[in-house]
Amino acid sequence: MGSKEAKTRGGWSDWLTDRVARGLIATALALPHRTRVRLMGWLLRRVVGPLAGYRQRAMENLAHVWPDMPEAERRRIAEAACDNAGRTMIENYDVAGLLDRMKDAKVSGAGLPEIERARAEGRPVLFVTGHYGNFEAPRAALVARGWRIGGLYRPMANPFFNAHYAANMHSLSDPVFEQGRRGTMGLLRHIREGGMGVLLFDVYSSDGTPIDFLGQPAPTLSSTAEIAVKTGALFVPFFGVRQPDGVSFEAVFEAPIPHGDPVEMMREATRRLEARIAEDPGQWFWLHRRWKPKRQAKRQRKRAAANIGP
Template sequence: MTDSPTSALPFGTRARYFLSNLVLRALFGLALSLPYRWRVPMMGWLASHVLAPITGWRRRVRQNLAHVMPDLPQAEVERLSRAVPDNAGRTLIEIYSGDDFTARARRAPIEGPGLAALEQARDQGRPVILMTAHFGNYDVARAALIARGHNMGALYRAMNNPYFNAHYVRSIGRIGLPLFQQGRRGMMQLVKHLRGGGVLGILTDLYAADGVPLPFFGKPALTSLVTAELALKYNAPLIPTFVLRAENGLDFTVILQEPIAPSDPETMTREANDRLEALVREHMDQWFWIHRRWKNADRKA
């Protein structure tokens, strides 16, 4: 019999993960009992006013902003410490909303020069890699492109909390398949998908322990080069793809930017960072400042 994902965890860690998962499931259950147009803003409010103070999200937002934008007015820092968790809470409950969410995501307009490049690659049977980020609601692009006939897969990183991860993966799987878990087996499946001319979405804005320190908001951030390496190896257009949340908090626009010109992995990844930074500066509250993006990146960029 195979050990469960929790069996190797210390008892204290296992208990903490179990209890935090119970709290989150209770909040999700409460939100999902409401109509979609109410549950999304309600979950945003709960994330901002209940979860954020408990989890340390507000503190993380303030720390990250102080690190890269120390001159930002304090009033704006406080606004973002509330608005960023609000967007994160909305994103979570949207992912758990099944058909209610995918129906809305499929109606999202797709804009930008990358759309023509994507469709041209499909006509030619070539793979495409979408470099995306924790901005707006990143899963909207996957649902919208699947609805338009693209063979869209996604690479994901398993959550640290195995109790939460189990139902989280089920939820993102309801939005669309295939999904590839980060790791050796997932990479093998991912390569097969690309060789078959599939489209692959990869979130590239997380801390990568084995990454290269590249500038992001003027500070070095350990960043994986794997996405650009895959694009070069499989001759796949590399298209920065972002989802912008509308002012009503419920609708979206999918933005497919001009593909990044092939060169070398580091140069291409630097440009991806620059593209994301430019968009975040225009919509500061839509990027997940709650992540430890600049962790251990004290080497020179």
């Protein structure tokens, strides 16, 4: 087997990582809900986060956007983000339980009348959100009430882990498409036919337009807004806000963002996410590389050398 093929299919390291992850997930799912959620939060906060470098990455991200923040406060937020990530992962691996808990969860927001009207009229709706709280909670709240909400997901680098991760995504509500040209076209057809879907926009994309996020430029794809404009879909930000008890959520559906220039629509979506982070920064996923400032600077130097401009 060539090295390229081995990398594509996953080697022993990926296989072993997946075996450990599967065992941990299965063990946690055997525990009572509150116990498992708190346990996974603790493991990510105290064990996995520090060992895997997630906590340090979160602290670096915090220093990038808020350089004057005291280190103790950065550490507190970074640990809270690790805790939330662990809780979210195990919550979303219990699809039946998530649907059951969200069917009676509080659902609020200025966008509710709009999406209910769109559903009654058979008009498409495109929900947009970020990795805040539990991003699947609002979708689960609607699915539990009889709605059909599709989505687009970014596949995991580990193909063994991705196999059950993708299956879990499908089990919540179909259709779910893998990120890429084919997946985007599939979601576009679904929305164009009057369907509803969810997209997360707060991930780094080298093809994206730099949009200030928490005061620093973050390449952001405008394709999410472009789909809404092309299909005439309502463009509705939603958030699954974790409550003080750590295990329940409020699903907030905000007022739709008016159609216009797709980049400006994404700027508004970014502002909506920033407002949520300002309320509780520990609920956002500081663990991922959202800005990649060194890579951005390198790309800008290449553009300048080629006289393309920024």
